[in-house]
Amino acid sequence: MQTAVRRTLALVELIAVSGGVTPNELAAKTGLPVSTVYRYVSLLVEQEFARKEAALILPGRRLHAIQGGPDNHNEFASLVQVEMEALERDSELTVFLCVRDGAHAVAIKVIQSTQRLKLAMSAGDTLPLYASAPAKLLLALADEAFRETYLATVDIRRLASNTIADRTALRAELERIRTQGYARSASEADEMASAIAFPVVDQEGQAVMSLAVSGPAQKFDGDEVERLIELTRRYATAMSASYARYQRAHQRPRNTGAGRADDSA
Known part of the structure; x- marks a missing residue:
C-alpha cells in the first residue's frame, strides 16, 4: 500500500x-x-x-x-479590472488576460473595446498556443520540457494567412519572444486581428498569464505600434507587482510552534 x-x-x-x-x-x-x-x-x-x-x-x-490554478487567476483578474479598463481607454483596443491550460491559452478576463471596429472576444475563449501573441508568449515562457513535448506532438493547423505552420519557424519565433520579452501577431488566429502581449509574472519572475491588447490591423500601423508596446509593457509591469502582492496576501503563514495565529492578541 x-x-x-x-x-x-x-x-x-x-x-x-x-x-x-x-x-x-x-x-x-x-x-x-x-x-x-x-x-x-x-x-x-x-x-x-x-x-x-x-x-x-x-x-x-x-x-x-x-495548486491555486485558473480559479485563483480568475480571482486575481477580477482585482485588476480597473487597470484593464484603463488600458482599454488608453489603447482603444480590446484588452484581455490569458492563462495556459494544457495546450491552449484561455482568456480569463476580457474588456471589450468601445470602438466600432474591435476584436470580438469573450472570457473562456481559447487559442492554440502556436497562434496569436498572448498564446505564443505563454508557450515561449513555459517550462522547456513542456514546450519541447508540445512542439513535437502538436497538430499545427493554418487558422489564418500568417499562422506559423512550420515548426522550425515557430521555434525561431519563440526564441525571439523570449529574447525581446513580449510577443506580437498579425493575422495568425484571426485574419483581421493583430495583437501585442506581455507577461504578468509572479514573485519568482515566472510568467503566470499574458496581458494582451488586440484589434484591427490598421490600429497597429507606424508609430502607433511602438506606443502600444510601451503602453502594454507598463500595464503588465504594474499588474506583475499587483500579482506579487496578491501572492503574499494568500501565502499560508509558517508554523513557528508559537501557537495558532488566531490565538494572538
Whole structure:
C-alpha cells in the first residue's frame, strides 16, 4: 500500500510541475514501467487529478484547486479590472488576460473595446498556443520540457494567412519572444486581428498569464505600434507587482510552534 501511495504521489508531483508530460516521460522520470504509469494515470484521470489532451497528461480540476490554478487567476483578474479598463481607454483596443491550460491559452478576463471596429472576444475563449501573441508568449515562457513535448506532438493547423505552420519557424519565433520579452501577431488566429502581449509574472519572475491588447490591423500601423508596446509593457509591469502582492496576501503563514495565529492578541 505504501509503495502504491509513493508512486501515485510521485506521478502527481511530476504532472503538477511539468504542466504537461507524456506517459513515456513519466516512466523515464519515475523508473516505472510504462504499463504501470498508464494504470496509475487512468486512476488520476478518473479522480480528476489529471486529464489527457492529445499525447499529454495535464493537471486536472482537483490538482488545479490544490495548486491555486485558473480559479485563483480568475480571482486575481477580477482585482485588476480597473487597470484593464484603463488600458482599454488608453489603447482603444480590446484588452484581455490569458492563462495556459494544457495546450491552449484561455482568456480569463476580457474588456471589450468601445470602438466600432474591435476584436470580438469573450472570457473562456481559447487559442492554440502556436497562434496569436498572448498564446505564443505563454508557450515561449513555459517550462522547456513542456514546450519541447508540445512542439513535437502538436497538430499545427493554418487558422489564418500568417499562422506559423512550420515548426522550425515557430521555434525561431519563440526564441525571439523570449529574447525581446513580449510577443506580437498579425493575422495568425484571426485574419483581421493583430495583437501585442506581455507577461504578468509572479514573485519568482515566472510568467503566470499574458496581458494582451488586440484589434484591427490598421490600429497597429507606424508609430502607433511602438506606443502600444510601451503602453502594454507598463500595464503588465504594474499588474506583475499587483500579482506579487496578491501572492503574499494568500501565502499560508509558517508554523513557528508559537501557537495558532488566531490565538494572538
